[in-house]
Amino acid sequence: MTSCTKRALAKQLRLYFVCGTTDSSDLVMTVETALRCGVTCFxxxxxxxxxxxxxxxxxxxxxxxxxxxxxxxxFIVNDDVELARSIGADGVHVGQDDLPAEWVRQQLGPDKWLGVSVHTMEEASAALPFADYVGIGPIHATTSKADAGHVRGTELIQQVRRHYPLLPIVGIGGIRPEHVPAIIHDGADGVAVISAIASAPDVAAATRRFACL
Incomplete structure (x- = not known):
């Protein structure tokens, strides 16, 4: 991926909404509203x-x-390469306990996005040959993912950014609008959000609060 392509991808990570039917009682309406109000990747x-x-x-x-x-x-699919390929999704995101990034890249080919969740510099380095971007977290405590792991703040984001200046990075985990400026300052290109939008009483207003930052 060229530096220009990486910069374009990084811009799309600015407000990355992650959601499924277990996160929202009306997923279609929630996603439609969030897209209308500023989400840049789903x-x-x-x-x-x-x-x-x-x-x-x-x-x-x-x-x-x-x-x-x-x-x-x-439109990215989490950890389901067969589904992503069958419908022509824009990419796949996998965690460390999901499918191996190398295998997923082989299945997707070079033209689809591959995101990988990483929790250490070693995992980031291992993902680098295959991933188009990495997700780092949890930045803050979260209840959206039972397997989220220990809260780590932005320390790893800072480390990865120093070592890999061009690598697109998205922070995830318990992120609220007031957290965003510091996360971006410390090296992330964007933030990934689940419950702060999906569980909000007003999805439109919640999305706009993130989108205006």
Whole structure:
């Protein structure tokens, strides 16, 4: 990926919304509203008790993908390469306990985005040959992911940015609007948000608070 392409990708990470049916009682409406109010990238993360599978999951993915295409926002699938390939998603995001990044890159080819969650410099270095961007966190305590790990603040973001100046980075984990300036200052290109938007009583207002930063 060229430096120009990396800069363009980094801009798309500015407000990265991650959501599935277990995070929102009306996922389609939530995503449609968030896209309208400033989300710059969307990840369909369908996991947990009561999550959709099979044809139902694919149908929901296609619906959300249509919304993203209409808004000119990248549509990323979490940890489901088969689904991403079958519907032509813009990319896949995997964690350290999901599919190996090297294998996912082989399946996706060079033209799709691959995001990898990392928690150490070693994991960041290992992801670098295959990943287009990395997700680092949890920055703050979060209840959205049971396997989120220990809170680590922005220390790793700072380290990764020093070692890999051009690597697109997104911070994740318990992020509220008031946290964003410091996270960006410390080296992230954007923030990934789940509950701060999905669980907000006013999704539009919550999204706009992030988008205006």
């Amino acid at each position: 990840q369909f993360r369908e996991k947990g008790k009561g999550a959709l599978y099979g044809d139902e999951k694919e149908a929901m993915a296609k619906t959300l993908q249509h919304l993203c295409r209409r808004a000119n926002v990248p």
